[in-house]
Amino acid sequence: MAAGSTTAPPVQAAFRVFPVQVEDAVRLTPHMVRITFGGPALADFRTGHRDQRGKILLPVAGQTEPLVPEDVNGAGWYAAWRSMPPETRPVLRTYTFRAQRTEPDEVDIDFALHGEGGPAGRWAAAARPGDRVLLVGPAREDAGGVDFRPPPGTGSVVLAGDETALPAIASILEGLPPELPVRVFAEVSGPDEEQALPGPAQVRWLHRGHGPSPLPEALREAELPSAAPYFWLAGEASVVKRLRRHLVSERDIDRGAVCFKGYWRRGLTEDQDDSAAVPASN
Ligand SMILES: Cc1cc2nc3c(=O)[nH]c(=O)nc-3n(C[C@H](O)[C@H](O)[C@H](O)COP(=O)(O)OP(=O)(O)OC[C@H]3O[C@@H](n4cnc5c(N)ncnc54)[C@H](O)[C@@H]3O)c2cc1C
Incomplete structure (x- = not known):
């Protein structure tokens, strides 16, 4: 390395892939199910609360758990996910992280079960403890993905x-x-x-x-x-x-x-x- 040059510290990705498993599935109403996710990876999860959004990656037909998008070139999880073959690429859907708890590390998502549903609605309706999925969520509280930002002076x-x-x-x-x-x-x-x-x-x-x-x-x-x-x-x-x-x-x-x-x-x-x-x- 040339004299005087510096090594930039590794940039911590604001959003990361968190492998998790279903801990519990509870019907809040006939068409709303709260899924609680857990797992050691969630120790690094940091919701910004409010309407904090993120993604869930679900297995496709023939898989018991989704393949993890491998970020080999540093372009991030989304580029990695897009570059996966369509037949094995996990289904990606957007959800709100309703709550996060520690000891044990857990995250809740509430899924609306709509009509005949799409892949996410159907997955949530049938989810059982032990089912494995990936969450893409914030690893810092200021990671973004929060829209509710009332300006100062809001009455x-x-x-x-x-x-x-x-x-x-x-x-x-x-x-x-x-x-x-x-x-x-x-x-x-x-x-x-x-x-x-x-x-x-x-x-x-x-x-x-x-x-x-x-x-x-x-x-x-x-x-x-x-x-x-x-x-x-x-x-x-x-x-x-x-x-x-x-x-x-x-x-x-x-x-x-x-x-x-x-x-x-x-x-x-x-x-x-x-x-x-x-x-x-x-
Ligand atoms: C920022 C953000 C946060 C969100 N947070 C939540 C959340 O916390 N909980 C939640 O349940 N959803 C949430 N959603 C909505 C959720 O992402 C969509 O409903 C999604 O389409 C569900 O995926 P699916 O695979 O079940 O259906 P898709 O495969 O995406 O769609 C299949 C069919 O179902 C229809 N459809 C999709 N959603 C509904 C619905 N609610 N009612 C009737 N028809 C529908 C579509 O128009 C389509 O025809 C959020 C979306 C965004 C963008």
């Missing part, structure tokens, strides 16, 4: 979403100061799917039955807080888009005060939905 919070957003909503509620006024608009299929949510938030449950999303109408009719509100919206992409448009165009809410994310897109799998198939660290 109230409004959260709206469907079942897929409930884990993030619950986790966000856990981190808010009790004196902050919070309203939640939560869409589920019916009364059986309502869950207890943490904190003193004012929660309105909306039942869609077999009809369209009731969220746009509920938000349109609602008297919203006037004290510097911050909005967080997630769920089916076209519904989320309508909610945002209503707030920004019809209610004249500042764009910066509206955080929105399509969590799934009707008629498309996550593989087909470009907006969701972003690497986990984004």
Whole structure:
């Protein structure tokens, strides 16, 4: 090595692959299952809480556990995953890390079981203790993958979403100061799917039955807080888009005060939905 040159310290990847096994699977409601994952790798897992997202990699047909993407050239897990042969490449889906505990190291993900389901929904419905999968998650609390970031001076919070957003909503509620006024608009299929949510938030449950999303109408009719509100919206992409448009165009809410994310897109799998198939660290 030339005199005066330095060796850069190894950069710690913000997001990493964590091999885990299922410890427990509990139905929270008929169509929502909480899977608890455990394993020694989780000692390095560091959630940023709120709506912290990450990925789950699942085995494909004929495998009992997913193959690990080998990051041989330092380009990261996502490039490694993409370079795997499609027939053996694990199924990749995006989820919210609902909770993390230590002693023992455990992470929870709440899976909405939808219709006939895709690979992730079907996997979660059948998951048993000992099943092995890979999580891609944060190895630092500031690793990214957290969108709920109310600006300084926020005087109230409004959260709206469907079942897929409930884990993030619950986790966000856990981190808010009790004196902050919070309203939640939560869409589920019916009364059986309502869950207890943490904190003193004012929660309105909306039942869609077999009809369209009731969220746009509920938000349109609602008297919203006037004290510097911050909005967080997630769920089916076209519904989320309508909610945002209503707030920004019809209610004249500042764009910066509206955080929105399509969590799934009707008629498309996550593989087909470009907006969701972003690497986990984004
Ligand atoms: C940042 C982020 C966080 C998320 N967090 C969670 C979470 O914590 N819990 C959770 O359950 N989901 C969450 N999701 C949504 C989840 O990633 C999608 O629902 C995903 O498509 C499920 O994968 P799948 O393999 O079951 O279905 P896919 O193979 O992706 O889709 C199969 C079919 O099912 C439809 N579909 C997908 N999801 C739903 C649904 N909820 N209801 C009705 N039809 C659906 C698709 O349109 C498609 O037609 C999150 C998504 C994002 C982007």
